Amino acid sequence: MSVFEHDYRPYDGPTTPLRTRPLVLARYGLSEAWGSKITVGLAVLALLPCVVDLVLMYLADNPVAKMLVVGGSKVLEINEKFFFGVLETQCWFALVLAAWIAPRLISFDLGDNALPILLSHPVSRFGYVLGKFIALALSLSYVTWIPLLVLFVYQCYASPVPWAMSHLGIAFGLVAGAAVWIVVLSLIGLAVSSWVKWRVIATGAMFAVIFVPAGIGGIASAILRTKWGLLLNVPVVMSELWQRLIGAPDVFRGKMDLPMPAIVGVLIAASLACVAVLNARIRAREVVRG
Amino acid sequence: MGVIALDRLEVRLGGRTVLNGLTGELRGHAVGLLGPNGAGKSTLINTLLGFHEPSGGNAKVLGLDARTDRMRIRQSVGYMPENDSFIGNMSGVRFVRYMAELSGLPPAAALERAHEALFYVGLGEVRYRKISTYSLGMKQLIKLAQALAHGPKLLILDEPTNGLDPTARQRMVQLIKDIRKEGSMHMLISSHLLRDIDETCDEVLILNKGRIAAISNIEEERRSHRNFIEMEMTGNTEAFAGKMQAIGCECARFAGGRVKVVMPDALSQRDLYMAASETGAEIRRIQTRRDSLEDIFLRAMEYEGQARPSQPQAVAAGMKG
Numbered sequence: 001m002s003v004f005e006h007d008y009r010p011y012d013g014p015t016t017p018l019r020t021r022p023l024v025l026a027r028y029g030l031s032e033a034w035g036s037k038i039t040v041g042l043a044v045l046a047l048l049p050c051v052v053d054l055v056l057m058y059l060a061d062n063p064v065a066k067m068l069v070v071g072g073s074k075v076l077e078i079n080e081k082f083f084f085g086v087l088e089t090q091c092w093f094a095l096v097l098a099a100w101i102a103p104r105l106i107s108f109d110l111g112d113n114a115l116p117i118l119l120s121h122p123v124s125r126f127g128y129v130l131g132k133f134i135a136l137a138l139s140l141s142y143v144t145w146i147p148l149l150v151l152f153v154y155q156c157y158a159s160p161v162p163w164a165m166s167h168l169g170i171a172f173g174l175v176a177g178a179a180v181w182i183v184v185l186s187l188i189g190l191a192v193s194s195w196v197k198w199r200v201i202a203t204g205a206m207f208a209v210i211f212v213p214a215g216i217g218g219i220a221s222a223i224l225r226t227k228w229g230l231l232l233n234v235p236v237v238m239s240e241l242w243q244r245l246i247g248a249p250d251v252f253r254g255k256m257d258l259p260m261p262a263i264v265g266v267l268i269a270a271s272l273a274c275v276a277v278l279n280a281r282i283r284a285r286e287v288v289r290g
Numbered sequence: 291m292g293v294i295a296l297d298r299l300e301v302r303l304g305g306r307t308v309l310n311g312l313t314g315e316l317r318g319h320a321v322g323l324l325g326p327n328g329a330g331k332s333t334l335i336n337t338l339l340g341f342h343e344p345s346g347g348n349a350k351v352l353g354l355d356a357r358t359d360r361m362r363i364r365q366s367v368g369y370m371p372e373n374d375s376f377i378g379n380m381s382g383v384r385f386v387r388y389m390a391e392l393s394g395l396p397p398a399a400a401l402e403r404a405h406e407a408l409f410y411v412g413l414g415e416v417r418y419r420k421i422s423t424y425s426l427g428m429k430q431l432i433k434l435a436q437a438l439a440h441g442p443k444l445l446i447l448d449e450p451t452n453g454l455d456p457t458a459r460q461r462m463v464q465l466i467k468d469i470r471k472e473g474s475m476h477m478l479i480s481s482h483l484l485r486d487i488d489e490t491c492d493e494v495l496i497l498n499k500g501r502i503a504a505i506s507n508i509e510e511e512r513r514s515h516r517n518f519i520e521m522e523m524t525g526n527t528e529a530f531a532g533k534m535q536a537i538g539c540e541c542a543r544f545a546g547g548r549v550k551v552v553m554p555d556a557l558s559q560r561d562l563y564m565a566a567s568e569t570g571a572e573i574r575r576i577q578t579r580r581d582s583l584e585d586i587f588l589r590a591m592e593y594e595g596q597a598r599p600s601q602p603q604a605v606a607a608g609m610k611g
Contacts, residue, residue, distance in 0.1 A: 008474070015393075016391075021394070024392050112374070114375055114377045116371045116375045117371055117436065121393050123364075
């Protein structure tokens, strides 16, 4: 083909490896997600708590500033509990961001029936979901483990006493806790978006998927007088997990004390359910039975 | 090696057998895929692309197994789906570039080819507009552009003129003819519009109820049926058809008293009138013409009907398939 001659010519140039095709989907997904001003606004908003935390860390690590602002109080102690709070805050901002971005990644494709044309190219259904997953996971990383690690590194640098070596577990907990949340959130986001074609409804449905089971679980726990209903409560389950990963004190101890295998089991079950939904919905062609 | 080779291909979907034992080899440069609605045309295309798993037999595209080499097939194929399928939120050039990159072109080459493809199909001036603002004809063209952009070896067009007005249809047909003339890629064009296939293809695969009703080289068919006569008759056309077969003609009867006859060179039109006179039939209209794709299609449909007693009995007799 030639723009000037308007005729066709075959392509005989190089081609990229098959395994990199999901990255094309990821790149275009990221572009689509971050092309919205609302996404940028939410991301900026999500970083504000980190800025506040950074100021608090500065105050805690600078004796003069600390004395001037809060006197001799121990309120500003930077420890596992502090980072647990930061992780929790950022992860809930990640939920808001995921609820906005995930439908943009998939609902456009489903709404315009783009799957037949997308999947007619050398990319599998798994590759398609992987590409979208990478785009969402990278977007969520921007408000979770990346700023959290930056805060941790700053604390290591700014602490007047040797701090880093004795608190390396926090860094692991931050990355692992955020990673688990990103995986679960991304799968839920993609599954809900693939199920609900309309973006606004998909955004609402994401919150519903997180909080409605929590309400049901709470009712079940109250009626049956058992703690197991809390396993449906994603916020509680994740808080338990983050707390244990970071090594923060047991703020909920005695109230629920869910066993770790049960927490992991719930998260795996939720993820598998999302994979099943994606497997059912992400198809080039639907087969009508009968 | 054929472009597409089918070996007892069977596809079952939702508990129904949609394609039933298809066997044949397509070698044409532009192959038409014809059949009434529900014949299995789109299912065959979807199976060739690997969207549906064959439940029996196998299919090869450009020598690659549709069951095991899906990715390599898709790498070599450009596909224009029947229904609207695009990302309306994207500009035309971005969409085509996206599709070209998915087919393996590096980003810079994909962008260059996207511009070229859009100019080639006639969307150069609107390439920066969002696809959702395109007219139906433009949407058809952008599907063609994305199918062409990566330079496929086989172009699969599923109902390319679907929903187009006569001008847009003519433009699409002309584009297909140009691509065929250029000669670097094969084409498989699915349509239920005989005229489209007639104008663009040199070989035709006719499907009916999930079976192959005919595989035919259109040009050869035309050449072999030069002495072809179409008549409108009243009276005992059944006896007339029998008489014509008895004297060595191929004869087929259709609804409304239409009768088509292929006569050996030794016979003349006088023999027609004599046969009509002897059998009590009346010839109301007579026309000598070349065999058309419509005739090939109708004949294939009739034969398919004859092959299965449960279907309404066909009236065609004696014509070769």
